[in-house]
Amino acid sequence: MALDFIATFAFALVGAHTAVNRGMDVGGILFVAGVSALSGGTFRNMALQIHPAWIDRPYLLFAVIAAFLATLISKRSGRVGKYALALDSLGLGFAVVAAAQIAVAHHLMIGATLVLAVLSGVLGGLIRDVLCQVPPVLLHRETNGSAALIGAITFIALCHTPLTYLENGAISGLLVVLIRLLSIKFRWNLPRISRRQA
Amino acid sequence: MALDFIATFAFALVGAHTAVNRGMDVGGILFVAGVSALSGGTFRNMALQIHPAWIDRPYLLFAVIAAFLATLISKRSGRVGKYALALDSLGLGFAVVAAAQIAVAHHLMIGATLVLAVLSGVLGGLIRDVLCQVPPVLLHRETNGSAALIGAITFIALCHTPLTYLENGAISGLLVVLIRLLSIKFRWNLPRISRRQA
Amino acid sequence: MALDFIATFAFALVGAHTAVNRGMDVGGILFVAGVSALSGGTFRNMALQIHPAWIDRPYLLFAVIAAFLATLISKRSGRVGKYALALDSLGLGFAVVAAAQIAVAHHLMIGATLVLAVLSGVLGGLIRDVLCQVPPVLLHRETNGSAALIGAITFIALCHTPLTYLENGAISGLLVVLIRLLSIKFRWNLPRISRRQA
Numbered sequence: 001m002a003l004d005f006i007a008t009f010a011f012a013l014v015g016a017h018t019a020v021n022r023g024m025d026v027g028g029i030l031f032v033a034g035v036s037a038l039s040g041g042t043f044r045n046m047a048l049q050i051h052p053a054w055i056d057r058p059y060l061l062f063a064v065i066a067a068f069l070a071t072l073i074s075k076r077s078g079r080v081g082k083y084a085l086a087l088d089s090l091g092l093g094f095a096v097v098a099a100a101q102i103a104v105a106h107h108l109m110i111g112a113t114l115v116l117a118v119l120s121g122v123l124g125g126l127i128r129d130v131l132c133q134v135p136p137v138l139l140h141r142e143t144n145g146s147a148a149l150i151g152a153i154t155f156i157a158l159c160h161t162p163l164t165y166l167e168n169g170a171i172s173g174l175l176v177v178l179i180r181l182l183s184i185k186f187r188w189n190l191p192r193i194s195r196r197q198a
Numbered sequence: 199m200a201l202d203f204i205a206t207f208a209f210a211l212v213g214a215h216t217a218v219n220r221g222m223d224v225g226g227i228l229f230v231a232g233v234s235a236l237s238g239g240t241f242r243n244m245a246l247q248i249h250p251a252w253i254d255r256p257y258l259l260f261a262v263i264a265a266f267l268a269t270l271i272s273k274r275s276g277r278v279g280k281y282a283l284a285l286d287s288l289g290l291g292f293a294v295v296a297a298a299q300i301a302v303a304h305h306l307m308i309g310a311t312l313v314l315a316v317l318s319g320v321l322g323g324l325i326r327d328v329l330c331q332v333p334p335v336l337l338h339r340e341t342n343g344s345a346a347l348i349g350a351i352t353f354i355a356l357c358h359t360p361l362t363y364l365e366n367g368a369i370s371g372l373l374v375v376l377i378r379l380l381s382i383k384f385r386w387n388l389p390r391i392s393r394r395q396a
Numbered sequence: 397m398a399l400d401f402i403a404t405f406a407f408a409l410v411g412a413h414t415a416v417n418r419g420m421d422v423g424g425i426l427f428v429a430g431v432s433a434l435s436g437g438t439f440r441n442m443a444l445q446i447h448p449a450w451i452d453r454p455y456l457l458f459a460v461i462a463a464f465l466a467t468l469i470s471k472r473s474g475r476v477g478k479y480a481l482a483l484d485s486l487g488l489g490f491a492v493v494a495a496a497q498i499a500v501a502h503h504l505m506i507g508a509t510l511v512l513a514v515l516s517g518v519l520g521g522l523i524r525d526v527l528c529q530v531p532p533v534l535l536h537r538e539t540n541g542s543a544a545l546i547g548a549i550t551f552i553a554l555c556h557t558p559l560t561y562l563e564n565g566a567i568s569g570l571l572v573v574l575i576r577l578l579s580i581k582f583r584w585n586l587p588r589i590s591r592r593q594a
Contacts (some may be wrong), residue, residue: 245447309454310454334527336427337420338419338421341423387421388422391468
């Protein structure tokens with residue numbers, strides 16, 4: 001499916017970009033791109049005892065290679081560009097909805113569906129940051145997790161309406177994209193807990 | 199089971215505490231709490247081709263949320279408190295015994311049972327430290343691993359006695375708690391290898 | 397199988413060495429040795445819904461313990477010795493070929509076979525570096541990944557010849573060893589992308 005390819009491409013692009021900024025060699029860049037793009041879905045499937053997606057859908061690997069080549073060719077550096085971030089938000093929306101759909105199809109309970117949907121969306125970026133030895137943005141100043149959680153809750157809620165899976169997925173996925181883009185534009189952040197060290 | 203809930207709560211509490219001390223936002227705190235509490239059992243089940251525990255027992259997720267809320271409300275900071283450490287030791291004892299029981303029920307050999315029991319007990323804390331970018335205490339100055347190993351060996355040995363699983367588990371689990379508490383009180387440490395750099 | 401044992405021993409030896417250099421206690425050294433040696437095969441099997449190798453072949457655990465004891469006894473420190481690196485290359489060759497064989501036996505497509513073979517070969521070293529909090533050599537200046545990839549491609553290509561699995565595996569595996577040793581001797585590196593920060 002085209003969306004599948006675009007989501008993988010987007011995650012791989014941001015991963016490759018982060019690896020370039022950390023001064024990795026081309027092997028490291030390709031590796032981080034692949035891990036960023038495929039970890040979430042791999043964990044999702046392994047938790048449900050299904051083959052990782054890249055085993056049955058090899059075109060996902062082409063999405064990673066395409067993002068890798070685009071990074072090598074690109075002249076731009078520094079911060080990830082606006083277009084890449086928009087694409088990344090689209091990837092998050094897709095990953096969350098795809099995981100929620102699979103979880104519902106496997107008759108998972110609500111809590112487990114939420115966990116699986118959020119993890120599928122954010123795991124790639126988390127492992128990316130661990131491999132690049134930077135503080136995980138997910139845990140410090142990102143709204144990926146919140147957007148994913150709200151999207152997954154919306155998907156579950158809309159399962160009890162007459163909407164088709166496709167309509168439900170489109171609404172929930174676009175909501176994730178919307179929250180993510182608004183949070184970037186207006187620099188929304190989750191609160192921290194400020195405490196004096198006792 | 200109540201013990202299950204308490205063990206998850208304890209691991210999540212220490213995880214949330216570590217995340218607070220690293221200045222994470224509330225999303226990061228909840229995430230680290232969940233990963234600290236659930237990674238060990240998730241790996242254990244996935245290695246045995248069983249669903250992760252949080253899929254079938256959603257009340258484990260409530261244990262994580264309870265620990266998260268307790269952390270938000272709490273005024274204390276700095277070092278993890280004595281009660282949390284005692285609770286964490288109880289969690290370790292439970293996790294090790296639960297994994298050893300499942301491994302024995304799956305007819306795993308002794309070596310594999312030991313590996314699975316120790317990993318189930320320590321994996322959550324290890325991933326917690328990796329995500330928080332602190333040197334993993336497990337690998338540098340902790341006795342969690344040794345306590346878990348001794349507990350697992352005890353459990354396997356007692357399987358050849360007329361003790362029931364429950365009695366065996368209680369003895370092995372309390373032994374883990376005892377070793378852990380004594381090691382904290384008397385600052386027991388495993389030796390390092392000191393060498394001149396050649 | 398003897399090769400299996402040697403490969404695990406080699407990976408564990410390098411892992412234990414890295415842990416010693418990071419000043420870990422003996423528990424940490426044993427743990428890192430085990431994770432370095434067994435992660436690749438564990439992931440490979442879990443992705444294919446097979447038990448991790450250490451569950452069914454407990455002698456692999458003895459290979460880890462042997463490497464751990466050899467490290468404790470050894471007087472040498474500093475850089476990993478030449479013999480250990482040669483052994484490590486042999487381990488890589490074996491791990492890649494073993495994974496490629498299993499992937500082909502499971503009728504995986506070419507792309508998935510390559511991913512699985514490379515990951516099986518390099519995952520242990522990657523997790524080792526994450527746990528030791530050093531920049532992953534795989535991603536910065538190592539040719540493990542390239543050697544593994546070329547070996548896996550060779551194995552797949554030779555599957556279409558009248559060579560037996562054993563002959564094919566020997567050729568592909570020795571090619572991995574050769575590339576790895578030559579790259580160490582002549583300090584081959586993959587290029588980086590040098591860019592001005594935009």
